[in-house]
Amino acid sequence: MVEIRKINSKKDFKSNSLVSIEQFSVKALDIFLKRAGNIKKNPKKYSGVAEGKVLYSIFWANSTRTRVSTETAWLKMGGKIVTVVGTQDSSIQKGETLEHTLQMYAGYQPDFIALRTHIPFIPGFAAENFPQISWINCGDGSNEHPTQALLDLFTLKQRFGELKGLKIGFVGDIKHGRTVKSLAKLLKLYEVKMKFIAPASLHAQEELSEQGIDYQVGKIENLKKEILDLDVIYSTRPQLERMDKEDKQKYQNGVYQIDKKTLGKTKALIMSPLPIDSKIKPEIHPAIDKDPRAIYFEQAANGLWARMSIFSLLIGE
């Protein structure tokens, strides 16, 4: 078994896998941020970086943003792609194991495999067992979503410059989401002040405190007051299928919805990893989409530059 390598310097990126946000030091994050900023200003400079290289884009779980921005990032750098969406057309349907399937993919020697799974820790398993390939974790169940955390960090850096002392409030279903957990680990490194505003049963205080995160508890019932001192409101999607009946009903009825009234005159910017759930009363009211404080579409678009940055560094550019 090969240990997934930590990233402390530019040379540590080359031929590495990106499995967990915990691989990064602040120095490595600063290299990533600088590269993403440069690519955003001048994407053409990196247009040939992936020439002659092959990416497998394997998305066994649903995605809009992560798959398309990963593939676009790769294509913009001149690489070639094989895409697999879902398992319905693969021999997994004939009973082939995930392990054998991953071994087969690795055997065809692509340069990168971007992998999203419902089941946690599969990308880490793949990177350890088939280390001849660079694996990129594009979200593994409720565990991690490292490239999302990186694009979130990039968005904060672009908007605020200095991150130290920034106040961010994570709002919603903290317990079940993977994006908050990955991002909070990064923001701790930059001494960002974090408040977690959730219904009582949807906090993750123990888990995040164990990671050394100063977990300030906020009550979602007092949302209007809780956001008064924030620079950023980071809303998360309620995962209804994992909630108790009472919380589920409250979300379905829009009790915890962020709307114009909740926001009042706050200057805080509103972020979300998206999607927003429109099958219920959405956790962010649709009118907020056009509010200048809402930067979640800009945030999602930054996924392109963040993923180009990661690919170029893993290639060794």
Ligand code: CP
């Ligand atoms: N933020 C995010 O991971 O979105 P998708 O599920 O659409 O990729």
